[in-house]
Amino acid sequence: MTDLAPTIPLISDGIAPGAADEPAWLADLRRAGLSVYTERGLPTVKVEAWKYTSLAGLKKIPFVLDDGRARLPDGGDSDALALGPDDALRVTLVNGRLAGVPADLPAGVRIASLAHLLATEPSVVEPHLGRIADLADAPMGALNAALMADGLVVLVAPGTVLERPLHVVSVSNTPDGQARHGHPRHLIVLGDGARATLVESRVSAPGAADSLCNAVTEIALGREARLSHLRHVERADTAVDLDLTEATLGEGATYDTFTLTLGGRLVRNEARVRLRGGGASTALKGAYGARAGQHFDTTLVVDHAVPDATSDQVFKGVVDAGGKAVFQGKIIVRKDAQRTDGNQLHKAMLLARDAEVYTKPELEIYADDVTCSHGATVGELDLNQLFYLMARGIPEADARALLVEAFLDDVVEAVPEGPLREAFLGRVRAWQARRHATTWETS
Amino acid sequence: MAATQDTIDRIAEASGTYKYGFVTDIESDKAPKGLNEDTIRFISAKKDEPAWMLDWRLKAYRHWLTMKEPDWQKVGYPPIDYQDAYYYAAPKSKDDAPKSLDEVDPELLRTYEKLGIPLKEQEMLAGVAVDAVFDSVSVATTYKKKLEEMGVIFCPISEAVHRFPELVQKYLGSVVPYSDNFFATLNCAVFTDGSFVYVPKGLRCPMELSTYFRINEQNTGQFERTLIIADEGSYVSYLEGCTAPQRDDNQLHAAVVELITMDDAEIKYSTVQNWYPGDSEGKGGIYNFVTKRGACRGKNSKISWTQVETGSAVTWKYPSCILQGDNSVGEFYSVAITNNAQQADTGTKMIHIGKNTRSRIISKGISAGRADQTYRGLVRMLPKAEGARNHTQCDSLLIGDQCGAHTVPYIESRNPTAQVEHEATTSRISDDQLFYCLQRGIPEEDAVALIVNGFCKEVLQTLPMEFAVEAQKLVGISLEGSVG
Numbered sequence: 065m066t067d068l069a070p071t072i073p074l075i076s077d078g079i080a081p082g083a084a085d086e087p088a089w090l091a092d093l094r095r096a097g098l099s100v101y102t103e104r105g106l107p108t109v110k111v112e113a114w115k116y117t118s119l120a121g122l123k124k125i126p127f128v129l130d131d132g133r134a135r136l137p138d139g140g141d142s143d144a145l146a147l148g149p150d151d152a153l154r155v156t157l158v159n160g161r162l163a164g165v166p167a168d169l170p171a172g173v174r175i176a177s178l179a180h181l182l183a184t185e186p187s188v189v190e191p192h193l194g195r196i197a198d199l200a201d202a203p204m205g206a207l208n209a210a211l212m213a214d215g216l217v218v219l220v221a222p223g224t225v226l227e228r229p230l231h232v233v234s235v236s237n238t239p240d241g242q243a244r245h246g247h248p249r250h251l252i253v254l255g256d257g258a259r260a261t262l263v264e265s266r267v268s269a270p271g272a273a274d275s276l277c278n279a280v281t282e283i284a285l286g287r288e289a290r291l292s293h294l295r296h297v298e299r300a301d302t303a304v305d306l307d308l309t310e311a312t313l314g315e316g317a318t319y320d321t322f323t324l325t326l327g328g329r330l331v332r333n334e335a336r337v338r339l340r341g342g343g344a345s346t347a348l349k350g351a352y353g354a355r356a357g358q359h360f361d362t363t364l365v366v367d368h369a370v371p372d373a374t375s376d377q378v379f380k381g382v383v384d385a386g387g388k389a390v391f392q393g394k395i396i397v398r399k400d401a402q403r404t405d406g407n408q409l410h411k412a413m414l415l416a417r418d419a420e421v422y423t424k425p426e427l428e429i430y431a432d433d434v435t436c437s438h439g440a441t442v443g444e445l446d447l448n449q450l451f452y453l454m455a456r457g458i459p460e461a462d463a464r465a466l467l468v469e470a471f472l473d474d475v476v477e478a479v480p481e482g483p484l485r486e487a488f489l490g491r492v493r494a495w496q497a498r499r500h501a502t503t504w505e506t507s
Numbered sequence: 508m509a510a511t512q513d514t515i516d517r518i519a520e521a522s523g524t525y526k527y528g529f530v531t532d533i534e535s536d537k538a539p540k541g542l543n544e545d546t547i548r549f550i551s552a553k554k555d556e557p558a559w560m561l562d563w564r565l566k567a568y569r570h571w572l573t574m575k576e577p578d579w580q581k582v583g584y585p586p587i588d589y590q591d592a593y594y595y596a597a598p599k600s601k602d603d604a605p606k607s608l609d610e611v612d613p614e615l616l617r618t619y620e621k622l623g624i625p626l627k628e629q630e631m632l633a634g635v636a637v638d639a640v641f642d643s644v645s646v647a648t649t650y651k652k653k654l655e656e657m658g659v660i661f662c663p664i665s666e667a668v669h670r671f672p673e674l675v676q677k678y679l680g681s682v683v684p685y686s687d688n689f690f691a692t693l694n695c696a697v698f699t700d701g702s703f704v705y706v707p708k709g710l711r712c713p714m715e716l717s718t719y720f721r722i723n724e725q726n727t728g729q730f731e732r733t734l735i736i737a738d739e740g741s742y743v744s745y746l747e748g749c750t751a752p753q754r755d756d757n758q759l760h761a762a763v764v765e766l767i768t769m770d771d772a773e774i775k776y777s778t779v780q781n782w783y784p785g786d787s788e789g790k791g792g793i794y795n796f797v798t799k800r801g802a803c804r805g806k807n808s809k810i811s812w813t814q815v816e817t818g819s820a821v822t823w824k825y826p827s828c829i830l831q832g833d834n835s836v837g838e839f840y841s842v843a844i845t846n847n848a849q850q851a852d853t854g855t856k857m858i859h860i861g862k863n864t865r866s867r868i869i870s871k872g873i874s875a876g877r878a879d880q881t882y883r884g885l886v887r888m889l890p891k892a893e894g895a896r897n898h899t900q901c902d903s904l905l906i907g908d909q910c911g912a913h914t915v916p917y918i919e920s921r922n923p924t925a926q927v928e929h930e931a932t933t934s935r936i937s938d939d940q941l942f943y944c945l946q947r948g949i950p951e952e953d954a955v956a957l958i959v960n961g962f963c964k965e966v967l968q969t970l971p972m973e974f975a976v977e978a979q980k981l982v983g984i985s986l987e988g989s990v991g
Binding site for chain 1: 579888890903905906907908909910911912913914915916917918919920921922923924925926927928929930931932933934935937
């Protein structure tokens with residue numbers, strides 16, 4: 065790892081985390097990633113997949129590669145930053161490094177630090193790491209492969225059901241005020257028939273300086289495995305958060321996600337789900353609320369590689385003045401993937417002038433016996449609904465807040481009923497309240 | 508269930524076997540093969556063009572040399588050798604140009620008869636003025652006199668350059684600039700002929716204007732240039748239809764169409780495109796790389812594009828509307844059928860600039876055989892497009908498991924009061940719909956006809972009567988009433 069090109073952003077400081085005694089397969093993985101990244105560089109709007117999201121601004125920030133020394137502020141715990149509920153198994157990551165593993169894990173569940181496994185038992189991750197994600201056309205994912213140092217590994221043995229949700233609190237922290245970039249790499253493997261719920265909170269420690277978190281999560285679900293993946297992204301306004309999740313689903317497996325994005329300067333949630341077994345199904349849902357100076361990008365690719373799989377994408381979002389949202393969703397139905405059922409819906413609401421939404425819902429279909437559809441709408445709040453509420457004596461500001469909340473809650477209901485859903489709804493309400501307060505101040 | 512054999516046969520009939528495959532033998536007057544400044548000077552000299560026209564062509568050519576052929580579209584074709592083609596071919600009888608239909612080369616007239624567009628009959632019965640383009644020179648223009656009496660200018664663009672230079676200079680390239688895109692720029696440099704239409708203020712053009720394009724001379728690229736201007740409060744409906752003789756060499760067609768509407772004016776532009784699609788292996792066939800764009804410059808103006816695309820080996824075409832004037836309206840209705848090895852990447856762009864601008868997009872794609880079809884569209888709401896509306900619906904029907912249908916819409920909104928709605932579906936003929944019909948005693952054959960009929964109806968309905976017949980013939984699978 066000595067051939068780092070000095071002029072390429074983010075690798076110019078020449079630090080490579082790869083240990084000298086790394087296994088050959090890992091060194092190969094890093095080398096391949098580096099070569100993709102050095103060839104392509106930071107994606108610009110000229111790259112189709114990044115048409116509406118430019119990373120050119122990152123060049124101007126003097127990032128240094130995170131050294132793994134940052135801890136939670138004041139050595140505290142992550143409770144304050146976490147998204148309930150209390151009964152969850154809690155795992156905390158600071159700048160992508162695992163800060164502790166819960167002690168009381170049920171049998172058949174293994175949670176470990178990637179760095180630890182790579183150093184001690186690389187053979188545990190070898191069958192999966194870098195084999196689920198295809199990074200040839202993902203320069204940032206490739207950069208992650210080159211520079212990854214740590215992350216979370218969750219292995220659930222076949223038939224094991226993890227009853228309590230696993231709550232991963234991913235904190236970005238820049239205690240010395242130095243802009244940092246980190247490249248967390250997570251691996252989640254569920255054996256045949258295994259079940260788990262993963263809750264992810266991506267937040268920033270108070271007072272954080274510029275940060276770039278460029279994460280890759282690889283997920284492999286065995287036959288009939290079920291993973292419910294709930295994500296809450298509320299980074300600081302200084303944070304750039306790029307997340308690429310690549311999942312492969314076996315026969316009859318289910319992968320359901322809900323992503324709520326409410327904070328961060330630039331957040332890109334990119335998911336590529338490959339349905340590799342008949343009867344597999346995935347639901348990718350989410351909501352977002354972007355304010356001034358925020359740019360939220362949701363990019364989804366669902367790849368139907370076999371017959372009889374189903375997919376459903378539903379995203380709803382609101383954009384306030386000065387905010388920008390991007391939704392790119394794609395359904396690929398390969399040849400012979402007959403009887404595919406794939407749907408996609410994106411609804412965006414512009415709350416004010418100077419708000420922007422860019423949508424690109426794509427279908428790429430090579431089989432005839434399919435039912436695929438997509439829908440997209442962009443507009444403002446329904447004035448008839450507003451009138452209805454105001455006619456009943458509700459003040460305009462309250463009525464608007466109520467309607468925006470109803471618009472988003474509709475999709476938050478994808479979260480299973482219970483304390484988790486309440487926690488997500490709570491975040492939406494808090495976002496609204498903050499918006500309401502600032503609107504009040506400025507008007 | 509899969510599409511029935513009969514449906515497949517119908518499609519094969521509509522777009523597979525090409526019944527207009529014949530080559531008319533007329534000696535032609537060609538420019539030397541290849542493309543360079545001399546070729547352009549030759550074309551310009553042949554047309555006896557003024558200096559400004561030649562300068563514009565050369566400016567475009569020099570710019571073209573710096574451009575890269577686009578590769579973002581979802582079509583594949585062997586690289587085109589732009590030096591291995593003729594850029595000018597005119598029937599030799601051009602020197603003693605026909606003054607009336609009687610003087611037109613009888614062989615040409617027979618060609619048109621084979622295509623089912625007998626000029627004389629149309630003149631008498633249909634009330635359609637036909638500006639028939641045979642390769643690059645307009646050989647017959649009918650009803651011209653009658654139109655001119657009313658103030659409508661309808662003539663070959665090469666003639667307009669001489670007779671109405673101020674209009675041509677003002678509007679040519681004002682919607683599709685010379686530097687627009689690779690193929691449009693090439694067209695600017697080497698266009699040979701096309702139609703020019705000007706409808707004066709307040710006039711509703713009493714007849715539908717029509718041009719039939721033919722590609723005949725082997726290895727001749729056709730570079731049509733059409734310019735239509737509808738002045739304040741006027742209306743014109745323009746029909747464009749295309750068929751081409753069968754041959755093995757691929758042919759390049761890079762046309763440019765510019766439409767301009769002033770206040771309260773409307774242009775309705777309809778196309779039936781049935782050029783040679785190549786044989787069932789995809790050999791031969793036309794490369795149809797067309798830039799069509801309309802500018803609604805005035806308030807309350809309207810531009811409506813309707814296209815039925817059944818031909819060409821490769822189609823690359825995005826008829827677009829720039830909605831500048833407040834309350835202006837853009838429409839795009841499209842039926843595209845691809846069969847065998849045909850590829851089509853088509854769609855539209857609606858750029859909303861003015862207040863209360865509205866646009867509607869309805870696209871129906873039918874893909875069969877090993878064909879690949881892509882709808883690619885853009886709807887852009889700019890910050891000043893207060894109260895603008897768009898509704899887009901694009902549906903694809905797949906027949907057979909070897910074909911592809913893709914949808915790539917781009918939706919960009921920067922105004923909160925603008926509303927955009929986009930819907931798309933892809934399916935084959937639905938079992939549920941069939942079952943519903945069968946259960947009510949409708950025979951399967953009729954049921955399929957009903958469903959396919961319904962699939963394209965919204966678009967075919969918008970075609971003018973004169974075209975509806977030909978469109979029905981070309982679509983074939985849909986409206987006959989006995990499809991099964």
